[in-house]
Amino acid sequence: MASSFLCLLFISLSTADGFMTYRLSRCDFNSTELKDIQFTDSYYYNMIEIIRFDSNVGKFVGFTDFGVKTAETWNNIPARLASMRAQKGTYCKSNIDVRYHKLTSKSARPTVKLHSTTPLSSHHPAMLVCSVFDFFPSKIKVSWHRDGQEVTSDVTSTEEMEDGDWYYQTHCYLEYTPRSGEKISCKVEHASLEKPLITDWDPSSDSSMPESERNKLAIGASGLILGLILSLAGFIYYRRKARGRILVPTN
Structure with missing residues (x-):
């Protein structure tokens, strides 16, 4: 993961006409090693970059x-060049070590x-998405x-995508053919978790499912529960009736 530490130093001089000059110092890095650090120091005039020192x-x-004329002059001053070349270690690395x-x-x-x-292909009639955020x-x-x-x-995933606020998101897709009574879960493993985070799929809570389909699902579930209750009640009634019967022997 590429990272960067930015330090902005603005030294501005304004006139009645609104001209402005400023300086921007920047450290780009992907590790704390000096070889992976780049220091740049740029000077701008009226939003136009006029000169830059690049450690690379x-x-x-x-x-x-x-x-161009200023760069030629500064490059002929050994002490100035030596000082700028040292900034990658003295300025960048000291700050990067702490922030990294x-x-x-x-x-x-x-x-x-x-x-x-909606499934991406016609191989399966259904698709689930496990979206992981923040x-x-x-x-x-x-x-x-x-x-x-x-x-x-039949599983595909996106790359880890930056949100722009140091957090990431990713999405994992499953194309499948539903089976009666099965349990489908999304499992997430991450450094912030002491144990995997497992989230079970509950079709009745799917906001993307049309209301008519959710109603059908609810009616079907209610019918199933009612059927089980009636079956249990019938069984209990039968057992009680059986206990009250007197069996008469026959020849």
Whole structure:
């Protein structure tokens, strides 16, 4: 995961005409090693970059006529060049060591939502989506399980996507053919969790299912429960009647 620490130092001078100059120092990194750190120091005039020092280049580079002349002058000052080349270690690394540790030592628990959607292909009549939001760091494992067994076919997943606020999201899809009485679950494993987070699929709570379908499902479930109650009542009645009978022997 690429990371960056930005330090902005604005030194602005304004005139009646609104001209402004400012300086931007930046450290880009993907680890705390010096070889993975890039330091840039840019000067802007009226929102146009005129000169930049880049640690990967090792010298100043100009982008305007004035910037080219200034870069040539500064590159001929050994003390100035030596000072800028040292910034990657003295300025960037010292700040990165602190911030990188704080970032990598923190974690955020994911939230999970399940819903149904239209299948991507015609191989199966149904598709489920396990959406995982607001987790950090980005490394995560999401899997589907049917009756306790992990499903490895007809499963696709997105990459871990940045939300822009240090958190991530990902989505895992399962195409399947429903079976009566089965249990389908989404299992999430992440550094912020002491144990895997397992969320069971409940068709009756699916907001993406049309209301008519939810009503049919509710009516069907109610009918099943009513049938079980009537069957149980009939069985109890039969047992009680059987106890009150007197059996008469026959020749």
